[in-house]
Amino acid sequence: MMMAQKLQHKYAEEMGSLLDFVVYEARTTVGGTWDANTYPGVRCDVPSAIYAFPFEPNPEWSHFFSTGGEIQGYFVKTVRKWQLDERLLIRNAEGHFDDYADILISARGFLSTWRWSSIPGIHTFAGHRVHSAAWDHSFDYSDKRIAVIGNGSSGIQILPEMAKLPGTEVISFQRSPTWVVSRHTPATLVGSDDPSPNPAYREEDKERFRDPEEMKRYRKTVQGNVNAAFKLFFKGSSTNIDTTDFARKQMAAKLNNDPELCEKLIPKYELGCRRITPGTGYLEAFTQPNVHLTNSEIKQITAEGVETADGVFHAIDVLICATGFDISQVPSFPLIGRDNISLAEKWKDEPESYISLACPDMPNLFFFTGPNATVGHGSLIFSLDWSAEWMLQWIRKMAYEDIASVAPRQEVVDELVRYGDQIHKTLTWTGGCRSWYKANRVDGRVMATFAGSAISYEKLVNKKIRPEDFEIRYRSPNRWKFLGNGFTQYELAEGNDLSYYVM
Structure with missing residues (x-):
C-alpha cells in the first residue's frame, strides 16, 4: 500500500509514463497481520501516532497503543480514501493465470506464515485447540481450564484477557521470561496526568491533532523519543544499565514483589535481547488466584492436557498456541x-x-522487510516508506537507462553480513536469550534486525542507491543507447525553459 500510494499519487505524473503495476493480495482483504491476528487483546506495541502512513497521519487514534481492530480499520479506510485498491487483486481460490513483469516486489512480510508448535502430541489434544493467528471467535472460552503456550507479544496479550473471563483457570507455559516494561508515562506528552501505560486520547487531544502542524509536532516528539531509546540496545551502556534497573523494579512492583513470581518472570538476560513489550495487565494477572505459571519444559501433550518435565500433568479444556510464525524468511512459494x-x-x-x-542471484526482485530489516527498533512504517523510495530510485534508473536487470553482488553482501555480525556483538540482540531475531537460538546469528539504528538505516536507503554494489545488465549491447539521438524530450517540447540552469 505504501508503494501503491507513491505510484498512484505522490509520483503519479512521472510513474504513469514509466510503468504499469498490479498488487496481489494473498488474503481476502488488506491489512496483513492486522487482518490475520484478531485474538482477544491484540494491540500494537508501537505508539499509534507513528504507526500510520506518512501520507495519512491519523488524529483519531483512541489510545497511545492501538488495538489490532482499530489499526485494521485505519488501513481499510486509508485504502478506500486513496483508492489504493484500483490495482489490487484479492485472493481468488478459483483463479489461475500467468503474469509477467520486469520487476517483482515481495511485500509478504516476515510474520505472515503461522505454525503449530512441534511439541510431541500437540495434534492429539481432544479439547479446543486454537492458534493466536487463527483465532476462533465462535468458541466460548468462559468456565474453561485454559493453557497458554508461549510468552511473546501474542501470548502476553492473550493471557490477561482469558483471565478476565468468568470461571476460567489459566496456566502459562513459558521457557523463559520476557521483559515487560513501560518505559515512560505516555500521557505526559499531551499534558495529561493519566498514569496509565496506555492512556486514552482525550477529545481535546484529538482536536489539537486535527491541526496538521500539531499532529506533526506530536509525531516528531514520539518518534524522537523512540529513536533516542536505541542507546539502551548497546551492551553495558549506562542507558541499558539504568533502564534495566528501572525495569526490574517496575516489574517487581506489578508482581506485588512476590519472590517466587519475580524469580520466574523477571529475566536474567539483557534488556532488549528479545523485543520489549508494554504488556498491559500481563504481570498483574499472575497475582490473581486463577492464573498460574510453570517454567518446566513441556514433555508432551495428550488428549486431556499437558505433561511437563517436572512430572506434573495439567488437565485442560483449551489449548492456546501463541507459538509465533515461521520466521525463516523462506518464501511459501517457489522463487x-x-x-x-x-x-x-x-x-x-x-x-x-x-x-x-535485495538478494544476489535474484535479479529485479526487491523485498520489503527482508533479512536484517529494521524490526527491532523504531516504527516499521517509516522503514517501509524509505524502502519504497529506494526501490523507486532503481525503477527510475532502470526505465531511463534501458537496464534489463539489477542484482546485488555476492561479495558486497558477504562484506555487509560480516560487518553486521561485528556490530551485533555490541548490541543486546546477541544476548543470552532465545529470540526470533536469531531463529530462536540462544547463540544464533542475528538475521532479523538491521545492525544499527533506524536513523542510520534512513541515511543509507531513503532516496539513495549504490549502483556500485550491483551487477547491472543492459538491454542493448551499448549501455549508452538510452541517450537516443542527442536531444532530450524536454528541449523538444514547446514552451520549456531552455536556460533553466542559469542562476
Whole structure:
C-alpha cells in the first residue's frame, strides 16, 4: 500500500509514463497481520501516532497503543480514501493465470506464515485447540481450564484477557521470561496526568491533532523519543544499565514483589535481547488466584492436557498456541532466480540480503522487510516508506537507462553480513536469550534486525542507491543507447525553459 500510494499519487505524473503495476493480495482483504491476528487483546506495541502512513497521519487514534481492530480499520479506510485498491487483486481460490513483469516486489512480510508448535502430541489434544493467528471467535472460552503456550507479544496479550473471563483457570507455559516494561508515562506528552501505560486520547487531544502542524509536532516528539531509546540496545551502556534497573523494579512492583513470581518472570538476560513489550495487565494477572505459571519444559501433550518435565500433568479444556510464525524468511512459494537458483534453498539456513531489500542471484526482485530489516527498533512504517523510495530510485534508473536487470553482488553482501555480525556483538540482540531475531537460538546469528539504528538505516536507503554494489545488465549491447539521438524530450517540447540552469 505504501508503494501503491507513491505510484498512484505522490509520483503519479512521472510513474504513469514509466510503468504499469498490479498488487496481489494473498488474503481476502488488506491489512496483513492486522487482518490475520484478531485474538482477544491484540494491540500494537508501537505508539499509534507513528504507526500510520506518512501520507495519512491519523488524529483519531483512541489510545497511545492501538488495538489490532482499530489499526485494521485505519488501513481499510486509508485504502478506500486513496483508492489504493484500483490495482489490487484479492485472493481468488478459483483463479489461475500467468503474469509477467520486469520487476517483482515481495511485500509478504516476515510474520505472515503461522505454525503449530512441534511439541510431541500437540495434534492429539481432544479439547479446543486454537492458534493466536487463527483465532476462533465462535468458541466460548468462559468456565474453561485454559493453557497458554508461549510468552511473546501474542501470548502476553492473550493471557490477561482469558483471565478476565468468568470461571476460567489459566496456566502459562513459558521457557523463559520476557521483559515487560513501560518505559515512560505516555500521557505526559499531551499534558495529561493519566498514569496509565496506555492512556486514552482525550477529545481535546484529538482536536489539537486535527491541526496538521500539531499532529506533526506530536509525531516528531514520539518518534524522537523512540529513536533516542536505541542507546539502551548497546551492551553495558549506562542507558541499558539504568533502564534495566528501572525495569526490574517496575516489574517487581506489578508482581506485588512476590519472590517466587519475580524469580520466574523477571529475566536474567539483557534488556532488549528479545523485543520489549508494554504488556498491559500481563504481570498483574499472575497475582490473581486463577492464573498460574510453570517454567518446566513441556514433555508432551495428550488428549486431556499437558505433561511437563517436572512430572506434573495439567488437565485442560483449551489449548492456546501463541507459538509465533515461521520466521525463516523462506518464501511459501517457489522463487527461482538466475541460473535456476532457488531462494528457498539459498535462505534455508541463514538468510542474507542486501540491506533487507535485495538478494544476489535474484535479479529485479526487491523485498520489503527482508533479512536484517529494521524490526527491532523504531516504527516499521517509516522503514517501509524509505524502502519504497529506494526501490523507486532503481525503477527510475532502470526505465531511463534501458537496464534489463539489477542484482546485488555476492561479495558486497558477504562484506555487509560480516560487518553486521561485528556490530551485533555490541548490541543486546546477541544476548543470552532465545529470540526470533536469531531463529530462536540462544547463540544464533542475528538475521532479523538491521545492525544499527533506524536513523542510520534512513541515511543509507531513503532516496539513495549504490549502483556500485550491483551487477547491472543492459538491454542493448551499448549501455549508452538510452541517450537516443542527442536531444532530450524536454528541449523538444514547446514552451520549456531552455536556460533553466542559469542562476
